[in-house]
Ligand SMILES: Nc1ncnc2c1ncn2[C@@H]1O[C@H](COP(=O)(O)OP(=O)(O)O)[C@@H](O)[C@H]1O
């Protein structure tokens with residue numbers, strides 16, 4: 355399942371292309387479900403085939419986005435015919451659509467990034483449909499998406515986070531100057547301003563002086579009425595660690611991202627080719643071990659399952675700050691998540707196999723759970 359309504363639609367196409375290209379066809383029969391930007395579900399005629407997010411973004415820019423496919427919908431109730439293929443031709447007019455066939459699915463891999471895909475919404479539907487699915491459940495996905503809630507949980511588990519404040523739209527609209535003054539009194543510049551729920555650095559600004567703070571909060575507010583404003587970690591090095599597993603998860607070797615720009619913004623992530631990654635990251639052993647241990651604590655703190663990528667900021671004085679957890683990280687063959695596992699001895703296809711097995715295990719465990727009093 356890929357695409358989705360979020361601003362990370364294109365990134366998901368690239369992730370899905372890699373998953374489909376690396377699926378063992380002796381074990382799995384893939385069904386490609388594309389979620390269009392307007393939210394319609396389509397049984398794709400042609401699976402995505404891009405090698406990277408940059409390719410997809412370029413394809414879309416040139417207007418040749420994959421379009422074909424029959425409309426499908428998912429039943430939010432347990433049953434064998436999870437997926438319904440809708441054929442409007444049979445019905446003729448819109449509201450007389452004909453349900454043609456029901457398709458049973460054994461397990462779903464929701465390779466979706468951002469809101470409406472990585473945030474627990476799709477996971478909730480899959481729970482109702484009682485289908486096994488790869489990755490984190492409803493709660494972990496929702497918490498993993500919301501930077502404000504995530505910070506509260508991480509702090510409660512003793513992880514170090516950069517000082518931050520939260521700004522809600524009504525408060526911002528009603529008392530803009532007071533909010534700016536409060537931030538000036540509470541935090542030190544430079545600051546990062548972020549939509550609470552998003553990814554791919556969309557809507558994020560680095561702010562060095564009070565006069566540009568307002569515009570940054572306005573920008574982030576376009577994407578989410580809840581905005582996070584936090585200290586910029588001085589001389590931050592970006593250290594990332596991959597987690598794989600359910601109740602006894604493992605952490606990969608840590609890796610480092612060296613962004614091409616001032617920080618790892620959308621361009622540095624997907625457009626410019628100047629960003630580099632180094633695996634393993636060159637770190638003192640005790641810090642590398644801290645990164646791995648804290649990644650497992652963060653995964654447990656959100657009640658993670660399957661996979662996640664945990665991102666840290668290491669200050670110029672070697673203080674380790676946890677930045678965020680991504681419950682469905684970029685998943686192309688050149689993405690950090692898969693490369694971290696490759697460097698830890700688990701190749702791309704094996705990662706997919708493990709994720710599918712973990713999904714089926716978790717689902718059968720849930721089925722064994724008693725849901726009624728008697
Ligand atoms: N507190 C911070 N200090 C320094 N750099 C930061 C900070 N927060 C974010 N950044 C920079 O912005 C990038 C995107 O922020 P992040 O919180 O990871 O959002 P996203 O979920 O969109 O990836 C980070 O990879 C890093 O380059």
Ligand SMILES: [Mg+2]
Nearest residue numbers: 554555665678
């Ligand atoms: Mg990030």
